[in-house]
Amino acid sequence: MFKIVRREELSEGTVVLNEIEAPQIAKKALPGQFVILKSGEDGERIPLTMADTDKEKGTITIIYMVVGKSTELFKTLQVGDGYEDVIGPLGKPTHLEKVGKVVCVGGGTGVAVLHPITRALKQIGNDVTCIIGARNKGLLMLEDQMREASHDLRICTDDGSYGHHGFVTDVLADVLAGGDIKEVVAIGPVPMMKAVSNMTREYNVPTLVSLNPIMVDGTGMCGGCRVSVGGETKFACVDGPEFDGHLVDFDELNLRLRAYLDDEKNCHRDFCTIRDAQ
Amino acid sequence: MAEQGAKKQKNPRVAMPEQEPKVRARNFLEVPTGYTVKMAQEEAVRCLQCKKPGCVDGCPVGVDIPGFIDLIAQGDMTGAIRNLWAKNALPAVCGRVCPQEIQCEGKCIVGKKGEPVAIGNLERFAADYEREFGTGELPPVEPATGKKVAVVGSGPSGLTVAGDLILKGHDVTILEAFHKPGGVLVYGIPEFRLPKEIVAQEVDFLSRLGAKVECNVVVGRTVSIDELFEQGYDAVYVGVGAGLPRFMNIPGENYVGILSANEYLTRANLMKAYKFPDVDTPIPMGKNVVVLGAGNVAMDSARTAMRLGAESVKIVYRRSREEMPARIAEIHHAEEEGIELFLLTNPTRYLGNEDGRLTGMECLKMELGEPDDSGRRRPVAVEGSEFELECDLCIVAVGSGANPLLTSETPDMALNKWGNVVADLKTGKTTKKGVWAGGDIVTGAATVILAMGAGRDAANSIHDYLTLGW
Ligand SMILES: Cc1cc2nc3c(=O)[nH]c(=O)nc-3n(C[C@H](O)[C@H](O)[C@H](O)COP(=O)(O)OP(=O)(O)OC[C@H]3O[C@@H](n4cnc5c(N)ncnc54)[C@H](O)[C@@H]3O)c2cc1C
Ligand SMILES: Cc1cc2nc3c(=O)[nH]c(=O)nc-3n(C[C@H](O)[C@H](O)[C@H](O)COP(=O)(O)OP(=O)(O)OC[C@H]3O[C@@H](n4cnc5c(N)ncnc54)[C@H](O)[C@@H]3O)c2cc1C
Ligand code: SF4
Ligand code: SF4
Ligand code: FES
Numbered sequence: 057m058f059k060i061v062r063r064e065e066l067s068e069g070t071v072v073l074n075e076i077e078a079p080q081i082a083k084k085a086l087p088g089q090f091v092i093l094k095s096g097e098d099g100e101r102i103p104l105t106m107a108d109t110d111k112e113k114g115t116i117t118i119i120y121m122v123v124g125k126s127t128e129l130f131k132t133l134q135v136g137d138g139y140e141d142v143i144g145p146l147g148k149p150t151h152l153e154k155v156g157k158v159v160c161v162g163g164g165t166g167v168a169v170l171h172p173i174t175r176a177l178k179q180i181g182n183d184v185t186c187i188i189g190a191r192n193k194g195l196l197m198l199e200d201q202m203r204e205a206s207h208d209l210r211i212c213t214d215d216g217s218y219g220h221h222g223f224v225t226d227v228l229a230d231v232l233a234g235g236d237i238k239e240v241v242a243i244g245p246v247p248m249m250k251a252v253s254n255m256t257r258e259y260n261v262p263t264l265v266s267l268n269p270i271m272v273d274g275t276g277m278c279g280g281c282r283v284s285v286g287g288e289t290k291f292a293c294v295d296g297p298e299f300d301g302h303l304v305d306f307d308e309l310n311l312r313l314r315a316y317l318d319d320e321k322n323c324h325r326d327f328c329t330i331r332d333a334q
Numbered sequence: 335m336a337e338q339g340a341k342k343q344k345n346p347r348v349a350m351p352e353q354e355p356k357v358r359a360r361n362f363l364e365v366p367t368g369y370t371v372k373m374a375q376e377e378a379v380r381c382l383q384c385k386k387p388g389c390v391d392g393c394p395v396g397v398d399i400p401g402f403i404d405l406i407a408q409g410d411m412t413g414a415i416r417n418l419w420a421k422n423a424l425p426a427v428c429g430r431v432c433p434q435e436i437q438c439e440g441k442c443i444v445g446k447k448g449e450p451v452a453i454g455n456l457e458r459f460a461a462d463y464e465r466e467f468g469t470g471e472l473p474p475v476e477p478a479t480g481k482k483v484a485v486v487g488s489g490p491s492g493l494t495v496a497g498d499l500i501l502k503g504h505d506v507t508i509l510e511a512f513h514k515p516g517g518v519l520v521y522g523i524p525e526f527r528l529p530k531e532i533v534a535q536e537v538d539f540l541s542r543l544g545a546k547v548e549c550n551v552v553v554g555r556t557v558s559i560d561e562l563f564e565q566g567y568d569a570v571y572v573g574v575g576a577g578l579p580r581f582m583n584i585p586g587e588n589y590v591g592i593l594s595a596n597e598y599l600t601r602a603n604l605m606k607a608y609k610f611p612d613v614d615t616p617i618p619m620g621k622n623v624v625v626l627g628a629g630n631v632a633m634d635s636a637r638t639a640m641r642l643g644a645e646s647v648k649i650v651y652r653r654s655r656e657e658m659p660a661r662i663a664e665i666h667h668a669e670e671e672g673i674e675l676f677l678l679t680n681p682t683r684y685l686g687n688e689d690g691r692l693t694g695m696e697c698l699k700m701e702l703g704e705p706d707d708s709g710r711r712r713p714v715a716v717e718g719s720e721f722e723l724e725c726d727l728c729i730v731a732v733g734s735g736a737n738p739l740l741t742s743e744t745p746d747m748a749l750n751k752w753g754n755v756v757a758d759l760k761t762g763k764t765t766k767k768g769v770w771a772g773g774d775i776v777t778g779a780a781t782v783i784l785a786m787g788a789g790r791d792a793a794n795s796i797h798d799y800l801t802l803g804w
Contacts, residue, residue, distance in 0.1 A: 080556055094513060098606065100614035101513075126614055141513040143550045272605075275511055275552055276737050277577040278597035282588060289581070289588065294739060308588055311690030315590045319616040326611060 057138035079114030087172040088150030094141040105169040119168035155238040163244025175205040193218035253301030263301035347449040348377040359671040374459040378407035392441030415464040429458025476503035481800040489517020491773030492573035494789030509551040521604040554740035576774035577737040586684030591692030595731035620727025627731035628658040635729040652680040762792030
């Protein structure tokens with residue numbers, strides 16, 4: 057069992073942080089890599105990015121949004137409980153390089169994935185501007201950590217309850233217009249990553265996105281995670297999860313993410329009905 | 335010969351009792367239900383106890399077939415299983431899944447004039463009898479040598495290496511990427527053909543002998559082979575299988591509803607998605623299902639789809655029936671269960687709707703032309719024969735290649751041009767010191783018994799190395 061040693065609820069309980077004992081994984085993990093977790097014998101294998109690792113303590117940290125049955129089950133796990141299976145580190149680490157001015161754009165739980173990458177980009181000497189967004193102030197996550205990890209933090213909310221009233225792309229447009237941006241990293245919902253990539257394409261700024269297709273094994277063995285990048289089929293779990301945003305077919309990814317939507321909805325609804333009845 | 339012919343007619347091969355096709359096509363219970371003692375003994379006496387048995391030549395690991403069959407005939411079931419174990423660590427598995435018709439039974443003399451002795455059924459019987467009534471007594475383990483061996487991958491090949499080396503007194507640890515051990519035996523071959531309980535017992539047997547099984551370790555990611563040596567392992571066996579799905583590379587392949595057989599069968603078997611929503615992993619329920627390919631993997635996929643409630647299941651294959659690589663028994667089972675064969679048919683593109691979901695595929699009719707390099711007549715397209723097949727689920731079972739995850743992280747272990755590990759045919763030695771390899775990662779997708787045979791050869795070589803040197 058992989059024991060949970062710390063647990064926090066963020067964004068009004070819609071997002072949960074777990075710090076988990078996994079010394080073998082912590083030792084090897086690099087920014088951008090993910091793990092696959094399974095909570096019990098009949099559980100689903102769920103991929104989550106490592107938001108942090110502590111090699112000395114032998115722990116990894118994950119931050120997940122509660123969206124369906126499996127993440128709802130994860131949410132019931134308390135400190136002292138654990139995951140039956142944690143597999144990793146999986147995926148290619150982020151290619152980190154000192155290029156000058158970079159902009160990191162994060163939306164929703166994408167911010168959790170973005171955090172270690174932002175921190176690493178700053179550490180190796182880049183000038184990092186960060187733009188993070190959420191639907192409202194309550195849902196915004198890791199504000200302090202992101203401020204610490206960057207030189208300049210900009211905040212947006214869809215409803216204007218905090219920071220700029222509007223989308224992260226509004227702020228990005230300004231920053232890009234300022235010129236001299238060498239790289240953009242965008243991690244968040246598919247429509248956000250698509251909008252950012254379309255915008256940066258016009259400015260010819262290289263853009264890295266992190267894709268989250270449905271996965272099973274995470275080792276290149278099932279092909280369920282395939283995505284089209286520059287007209288070629290790639291397996292996100294081994295060739296990614298990060299890709300050149302200018303080449304990704306986001307529309308296809310969006311359709312593929314909906315493959316089990318109805319099944320999952322029913323399963324989640326049944327789970328909540330049973331849970332609430334108890 | 336005349337006498338043999340007469341004998342055959344007097345005692346026909348004892349048929350294996352099976353679930354009725356109509357019933358079993360909708361459940362996941364094992365299809366053949368197994369011989370009774372009486373049936374097994376009746377079948378055993380059909381063996382002529384040949385002095386120069388052809389059957390043994392046909393078995394890749396040289397099981398003493400007349401020997402174990404004679405013990406069954408005499409009612410010494412314990413003797414029979416011990417005899418089998420001497421050459422084959424997984425008789426319950428091989429009895430069920432070996433392609434006997436081209437191996438042992440294909441060379442049985444009785445088969446020349448009639449039906450061969452049911453070697454596979456008898457092998458299965460002896461193993462099942464032992465599981466049910468055996469004493470569970472463990473074979474003796476040699477004194478500890480203090481040498482540590484890591485076995486990467488827990489398929490039939492890795493399990494064989496682990497079993498052989500633990501008995502020789504070495505300290506063995508199996509490292510498996512998935513959360514459950516067994517390789518294709520658990521994630522690929524379905525419950526109705528190989529109950530998972532059997533595989534679990536085999537692994538449990540190794541654990542009781544002292545082998546350690548560590549799941550969730552992806553070698554090449556969680557730990558590298560060089561790090562294993564740093565951790566104190568003296569030898570490493572690589573038995574990671576052929577885990578890279580092949581697709582057709584035709585237009586529309588990323589529509590929702592097109593899955594590799596690896597994904598489909600992993601969801602169904604390893605994740606038990608056929609019990610969804612009682613378990614958490616979903617599996618697409620096709621109404622009209624097409625399976626591409628005609629090997630065991632394709633048969634397993636098609637029969638799984640039928641059991642999940644499909645209205646129609648079609649196997650689309652570009653060659654003819656004779657070239658179908660699946661075991662004959664499985665083709666027969668599939669057809670009995672209502673699966674249709676679309677032979678000499680080649681898909682050219684997938685059709686989908688605006689939601690990106692599969693709605694059908696376009697196919698071409700083929701005819702057999704001149705023989706190709708492999709000696710098989712090459713299928714050529716019939717011009718203007720395009721037609722559409724309606725389907726909402728397509729399972730691609732056209733083969734699998736070598737997964738580069740581990741090998742790309744181990745640059746000093748040589749690969750061939752297809753990405754398979756280069757290993758000595760007799761010993762399994764790779765070009766990297768202290769590292770052996772065998773099974774599908776060396777040969778490409780093959781069979782359980784060949785993977786086990788390679789494991790046995792490598793185990794002998796590893797033992798020599800640990801006691802004598804490289
Ligand atoms: C490499 C990778 C890294 C990820 N990192 C994180 C992370 O750090 N934090 C986080 O909150 N989430 C992350 N995800 C997404 C996370 O895996 C899914 O949210 C999770 O699988 C949903 O499981 P569920 O059973 O709770 O929901 P389900 O009931 O399976 O699904 C609920 C909803 O989410 C959609 N969905 C299903 N699977 C995915 C998926 N893989 N990605 C996106 N949507 C999906 C469904 O279509 C449905 O709309 C990552 C995904 C990948 C592939
Ligand atoms: C659906 C299906 C049906 C089949 N039917 C038959 C049949 O009827 N008869 C027959 O004889 N053969 C059949 N075969 C073929 C047979 O199963 C294989 O040839 C055999 O299993 C190969 O054994 P192996 O030990 O080499 O590898 P596998 O059984 O593939 O096992 C390899 C193991 O290594 C693990 N692994 C992979 N990479 C890593 C890594 N980096 N680190 C740690 N672990 C790793 C995998 O998860 C897996 O558990 C079938 C195959 C399939 C897929
Ligand atoms: S191991 Fe396979 S080939 Fe050998 S005797 Fe048994 S069933 Fe036949
Ligand atoms: S060839 Fe047939 S008859 Fe002869 S020993 Fe083998 S199984 Fe028996
Ligand atoms: S998740 Fe199976 S290949 Fe990527």
